[in-house]
Amino acid sequence: xxxxxxxxxxxxxxxxxxxxxxxxxxxxxxxxxxxxxxxxxxxxxxxxxxxxxxxxxxxxxxxxxxxxxxxxxxxxxxxxxxxxxxxxxxxxxxxxxxxxxxxxxxxxxxxxxxxxxxxxxxxx
Numbered sequence: 001x002x003x004x005x006x007x008x009x010x011x012x013x014x015x016x017x018x019x020x021x022x023x024x025x026x027x028x029x030x031x032x033x034x035x036x037x038x039x040x041x042x043x044x045x046x047x048x049x050x051x052x053x054x055x056x057x058x059x060x061x062x063x064x065x066x067x068x069x070x071x072x073x074x075x076x077x078x079x080x081x082x083x084x085x086x087x088x089x090x091x092x093x094x095x096x097x098x099x100x101x102x103x104x105x106x107x108x109x110x111x112x113x114x115x116x117x118x119x120x121x122x123x124x
Contacts, residue, residue, distance in 0.1 A: 001113055002026040002098050009094065009118035012086055016122070020081040022096030022115050030054070030074040033104040035111060036081045038092035038120075045095065049081060050104030059104055064090075086122045093117045 003025035012018050022034070035050035049060045049070040058070055067086075072079040079096060095118075097111035105111070 002029055002032060004096050004098060004113055004115035006094075006096055006115040006118045009120045011121045011123065014086060014088055014122055014124050016086050017082070017084045018086065018120060019083065020094055020096070020118055020120070022079045022081075024077040024079075024098065027077070029077040029098075032098040032100055032112075033102065034070075034072060034079040035097045035099070035104055035106075036070060036079075036094060037097060037108060038090075038094045039117075040092045045108055047106040047108070048094070050106060051079065052104050053102050057104065059106060061106070083120070086120075088122045088124045091120060091122050093119050 005023050008020040033053045036048040037045045039045040051058045051070045055072045067084050069082040096115040098113045099111045
């Protein structure tokens with residue numbers, strides 16, 4: 001099991017960009033597929049993006065496709081979510097997550113470990 005520490009996020013105007021990073025504590029990071037989810041108050045956590053353990057395959061929620069990019073650097077044990085053309089509806093607490101195995105997943109329950117969460121606020 002890896003420990004995940006998130007950084008980035010904050011406040012940005014609509015149309016702006018933010019980058020979220022998630023650093024893993026273990027060298028076994030490369031054995032884990034990674035994902036990003038987000039949650040707003042009173043709602044369930046929703047899938048944002050996922051990347052396979054080698055970074056060869058990615059999947060995005062329709063709501064962020066073309067605007068967000070997930071990437072990873074296994075040498076640095078880091079996964080990044082680059083968010084462009086942000087909209088007020090992207091406002092949420094964002095979580096990175098790790099699951100042991102090759103393939104990413106859009107399903108929350110497939111993930112073993114979660115980061116602490118990072119607030120992203122997009123003003124109109």
